[in-house]
Amino acid sequence: xxxxGKDRSLVNITLTDGQQDAFLPSYTTxxxxxxxxxxxxxxxxxxxxxxxxxxxxxxTYVERVGAASATLGRTEGFSQTLRLVQxxxxxxxxxxxxxxxxxxxxxxxxxxxxxxxxxxxxxHPVDNDAIHQAHLQxxxxxxxxxxxxxGKTLMDDMGPDMSIISYEIRAxxxxxxDEKTGKHITIADENKKVRVVPAVPEHPPLAVLDGRQDxxxxxxxxxxxxxxxxxxxxxxxxxxxxxxxxxxxxxxxENPCPVTTMATLRLRFDPASPETQxxxxxxxxxxxxxxxxFASKPMRDIPSRSTDFHYSPDRGIYxxxxxxxxxCVASVAWVKHTPTDTPPRQDSTAAEFPLVPSSSTTTPAPSxxxxxxxxxxxxxxxVPITLPGKVEGNTNHKVFVPTFHNCLVSRVYALDLTLSCHxxxxxxxxPEMHLKLPIQISAEPHADARPKISEGEAQAIARRESLHxxxxxxxxxxxxxxxxxxAAGPSTADYAETxxxxxxxxxxxDYPGPPSGTSESGGVFGAPQGLPPPDYTIQTSGRPNVSSx
Numbered sequence: 001x002x003x004x005g006k007d008r009s010l011v012n013i014t015l016t017d018g019q020q021d022a023f024l025p026s027y028t029t030x031x032x033x034x035x036x037x038x039x040x041x042x043x044x045x046x047x048x049x050x051x052x053x054x055x056x057x058x059x060t061y062v063e064r065v066g067a068a069s070a071t072l073g074r075t076e077g078f079s080q081t082l083r084l085v086q087x088x089x090x091x092x093x094x095x096x097x098x099x100x101x102x103x104x105x106x107x108x109x110x111x112x113x114x115x116x117x118x119x120x121x122x123x124h125p126v127d128n129d130a131i132h133q134a135h136l137q138x139x140x141x142x143x144x145x146x147x148x149x150x151g152k153t154l155m156d157d158m159g160p161d162m163s164i165i166s167y168e169i170r171a172x173x174x175x176x177x178d179e180k181t182g183k184h185i186t187i188a189d190e191n192k193k194v195r196v197v198p199a200v201p202e203h204p205p206l207a208v209l210d211g212r213q214d215x216x217x218x219x220x221x222x223x224x225x226x227x228x229x230x231x232x233x234x235x236x237x238x239x240x241x242x243x244x245x246x247x248x249x250x251x252x253x254e255n256p257c258p259v260t261t262m263a264t265l266r267l268r269f270d271p272a273s274p275e276t277q278x279x280x281x282x283x284x285x286x287x288x289x290x291x292x293x294f295a296s297k298p299m300r301d302i303p304s305r306s307t308d309f310h311y312s313p314d315r316g317i318y319x320x321x322x323x324x325x326x327x328c329v330a331s332v333a334w335v336k337h338t339p340t341d342t343p344p345r346q347d348s349t350a351a352e353f354p355l356v357p358s359s360s361t362t363t364p365a366p367s368x369x370x371x372x373x374x375x376x377x378x379x380x381x382x383v384p385i386t387l388p389g390k391v392e393g394n395t396n397h398k399v400f401v402p403t404f405h406n407c408l409v410s411r412v413y414a415l416d417l418t419l420s421c422h423x424x425x426x427x428x429x430x431p432e433m434h435l436k437l438p439i440q441i442s443a444e445p446h447a448d449a450r451p452k453i454s455e456g457e458a459q460a461i462a463r464r465e466s467l468h469x470x471x472x473x474x475x476x477x478x479x480x481x482x483x484x485x486x487a488a489g490p491s492t493a494d495y496a497e498t499x500x501x502x503x504x505x506x507x508x509x510d511y512p513g514p515p516s517g518t519s520e521s522g523g524v525f526g527a528p529q530g531l532p533p534p535d536y537t538i539q540t541s542g543r544p545n546v547s548s549x
Contacts, residue, residue, distance in 0.1 A: 010188040026251035029199040056082030075296035155397040160318035163294035199445035200402040235367040282420035
């Protein structure tokens with residue numbers, strides 16, 4: 001009897017990299033995923049092949065909202081960003097083409113989390129090469145509630161149901177082809193989900209045009225008054241710049257430190273009259289805005305609220321707010337400055353791109369209503385920023401993923417700062433000022449993360465390095481003489497024919513070339529010709545281990 005029904009109990013996936021007992025295995029860039037697949041048939045089963053793959057997919061959908069009904073339908077997007085195949089040699093398969101009941105067949109596998117995706121992953125038009133390069137970076141696991149974990153506790157990665165990024169180890173048994181469609185017939189299909197948090201370096205700060213975009217605001221000016229119809233007391237200026245990134249520790253890090261960074265809030269008060277004192281500061285509230293952009297069609301630019309995300313039928317945005325801290329800053333002292341300390345006014349370029357303070361000092365630029373020759377006041381507030389961690393008794397756990405931009409999904413963060421102050425003798429409500437700073441969340445790799453290369457590639461690299469070793473010996477006498485310069489300098493093309501080439505020089509006797517079957521063009525990731533790089537396929541050999549039950 002030949003079994004042809006689909007049975008998930010026929011195949012089992014087991015990890016052997018130390019995470020076999022983990023609630024959800026987690027990996028980062030260059031981590032090795034090792035394990036084996038066991039096939040235990042209940043009856044005699046014919047199999048043609050077994051496919052063991054490491055796959056990553058991105059699924060999105062956008063609902064179209066109408067006036068007559070809640071929704072007018074939805075558009076869906078799908079992309080298989082990653083598919084690494086474990087080669088299975090013919091000698092590893094049963095010679096008879098059938099697996100016998102009562103026996104267990106073992107097929108080992110080994111994958112490495114790649115540093116980036118293949119170029120064919122992103123082939124749609126983009127605005128510039130930087131966006132194309134960003135789309136080739138490995139996106140983190142997002143949106144799947146079963147893969148957002150901390151130890152054995154389910155957590156919320158703040159990803160919407162409309163966008164899911166997931167990774168899994170998948171094993172399929174193939175037996176023949178369908179007579180009508182010609183497709184392979186899958187008799188068993190098993191998968192094991194894993195969580196991937198790729199290593200992401202810190203990127204340069206964003207250039208926020210004019211400091212006033214829908215997404216970010218780096219500078220704010222506000223006129224202070226005692227009442228609605230009262231005379232103006234002065235102008236309060238608040239500005240800051242993008243802080244350093246929040247660096248996530250690698251998965252499975254022992255005793256990770258709190259993820260923290262620091263921002264500097266710069267204040268300036270330009271009084272309307274010399275006798276006016278600066279306002280007394282109140283509280284400073286810090287929040288983290290988490291924005292997830294998703295689309296059913298590939299995005300050709302970096303998404304932002306300034307674009308048409310709110311009006312496009314195939315794009316959407318989901319935002320959550322995470323409270324970070326709230327503290328009193330009434331003890332911050334103002335420092336008075338004389339007109340001789342006034343920094344020069346901004347030029348047009350600095351006013352258009354206020355990415356950093358207007359001068360080399362930390363003093364904010366004068367306000368719009370500042371009059372030359374008047375005194376002014378400044379103050380600085382250091383704002384510590386710490387991501388909330390796992391707290392016992394708190395059921396609303398949050399887990400953060402690095403900032404990334406994929407063809408269909410993007411995740412960005414913004415730091416919201418709200419400062420309140422008290423105007424002397426004022427009878428109106430307490431004035432507040434808001435800043436929204438861009439902030440990146442990056443991720444660290446493991447300290448011992450190194451790309452895995454074969455012995456032949458290591459030898460080829462060593463030979464190339466020995467050939468390009470620096471020669472510190474003095475030149476020989478034939479090369480120390482000075483040739484007279486020609487009277488009329490010809491172009492370099494006149495000497496092109498006499499320049500020696502690799503063809504007329506011939507191969508160097510000290511460099512026999514790469515080993516047979518290898519290519520030097522791949523560098524560290526070089527691979528035998530005709531095969532993918534070793535990061536994407538790992539060769540195995542030997543027959544399967546068969547044990548009687």
